[in-house]
Amino acid sequence: MSATLATRSDAAEAVNNDPLHDSPADIYEDKVVIRLIQFSVVWAVVAMTAGVYLSAELLWPTIDFGQFWLSFGRLRPLHTNGIIFGFGVSALMATGFYSVQRTSHVRLYSPRLAWFCCYAWQLIVLLGGLSLLAGWNSTKEYAELEWPFDIAIAIVWVLFGVVFFGTIATRKIRPIYISNWFYGALIIVIAMLHIVNNLAIPVTIGKSYSLFAGAQDAVVQWWYGHNAVGFLLTGGFLGMMYYFLPKHSGRPIWSYRLSVVAFWAFTYSYIWAGPHHLHYSAIPEWVQSLAVVMSVILLAPSWATMINGIMTVSTAWEKLKTDPALKFIVLSLAFYGLATFEGPMMSFPSVNVVSHFTDWTIGHVHSGALGWNAMITYGTFYFMVPRLVGAPLYSVRLANIHFWMALAGTMLYIVSMWGAGVSQGLLWLSVDEIGELSFSFKDIMASMQPFYALRLIAGLIFLIGTCLMAFNLFKTLAGRHAVVVKAPPVDPAYAMVKEVAA
Amino acid sequence: MSNSIYSFLLFKALYAPKAAFARLVAEDPAPLRILFRYSLWLLLLPPLFSFVGASQFGWRLGATEPLFMENEALALISIGYFCILFFGLVTTALISRWMADTYGANASFGRHVALITIVGEPLAVASAAHLFPDVFLNALVLIPTTIWAMYLLYTGIPLALDIPSERGMLMASSLVGWLLVAAVSLLGISMSLWTLGVGPLLGV
Numbered sequence: 160m161s162a163t164l165a166t167r168s169d170a171a172e173a174v175n176n177d178p179l180h181d182s183p184a185d186i187y188e189d190k191v192v193i194r195l196i197q198f199s200v201v202w203a204v205v206a207m208t209a210g211v212y213l214s215a216e217l218l219w220p221t222i223d224f225g226q227f228w229l230s231f232g233r234l235r236p237l238h239t240n241g242i243i244f245g246f247g248v249s250a251l252m253a254t255g256f257y258s259v260q261r262t263s264h265v266r267l268y269s270p271r272l273a274w275f276c277c278y279a280w281q282l283i284v285l286l287g288g289l290s291l292l293a294g295w296n297s298t299k300e301y302a303e304l305e306w307p308f309d310i311a312i313a314i315v316w317v318l319f320g321v322v323f324f325g326t327i328a329t330r331k332i333r334p335i336y337i338s339n340w341f342y343g344a345l346i347i348v349i350a351m352l353h354i355v356n357n358l359a360i361p362v363t364i365g366k367s368y369s370l371f372a373g374a375q376d377a378v379v380q381w382w383y384g385h386n387a388v389g390f391l392l393t394g395g396f397l398g399m400m401y402y403f404l405p406k407h408s409g410r411p412i413w414s415y416r417l418s419v420v421a422f423w424a425f426t427y428s429y430i431w432a433g434p435h436h437l438h439y440s441a442i443p444e445w446v447q448s449l450a451v452v453m454s455v456i457l458l459a460p461s462w463a464t465m466i467n468g469i470m471t472v473s474t475a476w477e478k479l480k481t482d483p484a485l486k487f488i489v490l491s492l493a494f495y496g497l498a499t500f501e502g503p504m505m506s507f508p509s510v511n512v513v514s515h516f517t518d519w520t521i522g523h524v525h526s527g528a529l530g531w532n533a534m535i536t537y538g539t540f541y542f543m544v545p546r547l548v549g550a551p552l553y554s555v556r557l558a559n560i561h562f563w564m565a566l567a568g569t570m571l572y573i574v575s576m577w578g579a580g581v582s583q584g585l586l587w588l589s590v591d592e593i594g595e596l597s598f599s600f601k602d603i604m605a606s607m608q609p610f611y612a613l614r615l616i617a618g619l620i621f622l623i624g625t626c627l628m629a630f631n632l633f634k635t636l637a638g639r640h641a642v643v644v645k646a647p648p649v650d651p652a653y654a655m656v657k658e659v660a661a
Numbered sequence: 662m663s664n665s666i667y668s669f670l671l672f673k674a675l676y677a678p679k680a681a682f683a684r685l686v687a688e689d690p691a692p693l694r695i696l697f698r699y700s701l702w703l704l705l706l707p708p709l710f711s712f713v714g715a716s717q718f719g720w721r722l723g724a725t726e727p728l729f730m731e732n733e734a735l736a737l738i739s740i741g742y743f744c745i746l747f748f749g750l751v752t753t754a755l756i757s758r759w760m761a762d763t764y765g766a767n768a769s770f771g772r773h774v775a776l777i778t779i780v781g782e783p784l785a786v787a788s789a790a791h792l793f794p795d796v797f798l799n800a801l802v803l804i805p806t807t808i809w810a811m812y813l814l815y816t817g818i819p820l821a822l823d824i825p826s827e828r829g830m831l832m833a834s835s836l837v838g839w840l841l842v843a844a845v846s847l848l849g850i851s852m853s854l855w856t857l858g859v860g861p862l863l864g865v
Binding site (some may be wrong): 465469470472473476477478479480486489490492493494496497500501504505507509510512513514519526567570571574575577578581582584585586588589590591594596597598606609610613 | 722726728763764796797800804807808811825827828830831834835837838839841842845846848849851852853855856857861862863864865
């Protein structure tokens with residue numbers, strides 16, 4: 160129902176742009192959306208370049224040239240944080256701000272605060288990235304930034320929530336569309352995870368110690384780490400999918416009811432799955448077992464969402480003739496299906512005992528990060544940018560080339576890491592007749608070189624594709640300003656305040 | 662239907678796949694005949710190559726010593742390999758047939774079995790790389806072959822199942838989703854079997 164509303168409202172937008180009757184309160188704040196997209200693309204290029212450099216370092220370790228800031232240990236968190244917080248969060252802010260206005264039929268609550276969030280966030284990513292290169296590191300994966308940045312992130316994140324929920328609170332349309340539930344869960348859960356996991360006692364400006372000790376620290380860290388993947392890289396991007404896929408394909412969501420059921424099932428089951436990162440460790444066994452059970456249950460809402468997306472787009476095939484962006488979203492759903500199946504499977508102890516600590520895990524992360532997160536974001540940017548500035552995409556051909564490069568890069572990356580991971584798992588655990596390890600760790604790692612070379616090529620292909628998109632979007636945006644879009648009138652049947660019958 | 666289509670598929674599909682797809686449209690093959698006269702023999706190749714290679718040369722995973730296994734364990738793995746490939750072909754054809762309703766594609770099951778067989782044929786032939794079981798060599802051979810197979814899937818669906826190429830693209834992407842899941846399942850099942858004691862001797 161609401162999906163139809165979202166489509167209907169945008170159709171109304173086109174005929175409702177009468178500048179004479181515009182009041183600023185009715186005009187969508189889209190300039191901040193454009194700026195966030197620009198930042199997101201810049202961080203994608205920077206962080207992916209860091210990733211490609213890291214993969215080259217695994218082949219040629221001396222290319223850090225003795226510089227600490229170029230060493231693997233410092234560059235790696237820059238890569239992950241740059242992708243997640245720079246590229247990912249900027250994209251989520253951009254798409255969240257864009258879609259919440261259009262599904263609420265109202266301008267952003269406090270556009271100034273939205274602008275503050277935009278720039279403050281970029282400053283945090285920039286300075287945070289530099290601090291990582293300088294060696295400030297809390298040693299918690301995906302939460303490496305030290306306490307001054309943690310506090311700044313918490314403040315800006317809460318302000319992001321104020322803008323988002325303020326817009327929802329001032330909406331003119333009664334139903335809250337499903338994409339907003341996912342964006343809302345992203346904001347609330349990430350705030351909770353970030354604040355709890357980063358509780359620490361500061362020692363100096365650049366060093367703190369976690370409030371939690373030993374195994375408890377590990378459990379809290381992976382409760383954070385896994386749900387950062389869950390609610391940011393999955394939930395947030397599902398919000399993106401639920402708004403932009405129906406818009407793209409011009410069809411309502413295949414089953415709105417399924418999307419709501421999947422949302423609650425997803426929210427309930429994801430939060431328990433974190434300890435599957437800690438199999439065969441000192442944490443209680445029942446915690447590990449519970450995590451496995453919840454990981455398997457999680458497959459149901461994940462795939463329900465995938466099926467909902469695939470069925471939504473299945474009748475909109477004619478759009479593919481004119482819209483290269485839709486291809487990215489279609490394929491991202493396939494990789495979403497892969498990653499959300501692979502994850503629960505890797506949580507089985509009998510698989511995990513072989514796969515853990517191997518490059519298969521890296522391959523799994525990238526099937527999600529490249530195949531799902533990056534692809535759906537690219538598709539969404541190709542959709543949004545021309546509409547935001549009222550001009551066609553600079554080059555559809557470049558976008559098509561980008562699509563095939565993204566697919567080739569992702570496939571090559573995944574397959575090379577599957578090969579490396581299976582080899583590592585097998586060789587590390589191989590024992591001879593008297594029970595001694597058959598191979599030395601050093602020899603095994605040296606033998607990974609060909610796989611790392613393939614991964615480097617895969618990363619380069621994906622990075623070049625991203626650069627093509629950056630150029631394409633830059634040329635589309637160059638010299639243009641955001642189109643003025645006014646909130647359309649609300650269908651009285653769905654209005655917040657119903658007219659009193661005379 | 663004439664028998665000629667089988668020899669046609671067997672050889673020409675490798676170098677003239679579009680002609681093979683066009684032929685499929687002209688003659689609706691019976692699913693069981695395609696399966697037993699053609700698909701099954703192709704499915705035997707990878708386990709056979711794998712058995713011969715692993716027993717003669719041992720798996721080279723890059724480390725100094727090749728990894729040898731008992732012939733009994735190798736036979737068990739090869740039989741499992743064949744079963745899983747057979748299961749994969751049949752389920753993929755069934756899923757493809759099931760998807761046909763959604764994408765308005767031709768519903769003749771024989772076409773789906775033949776389509777999946779033609780798509781998988783280059784992989785079956787390239788599995789000759791298993792004769793020298795070096796993981797990297799196999800990856801080098803099988804990665805481009807997989808890309809070729811994906812190309813066949815994307816070009817073959819519209820041709821063999823009578824749908825526009827855009828709609829075929831959607832259906833092919835859905836099938837790619839299933840195939841990726843099947844591939845990763847194969848890895849997971851293998852690892853579970855290793856930890857249960859089938860296959861190489863692991864210290865778990």
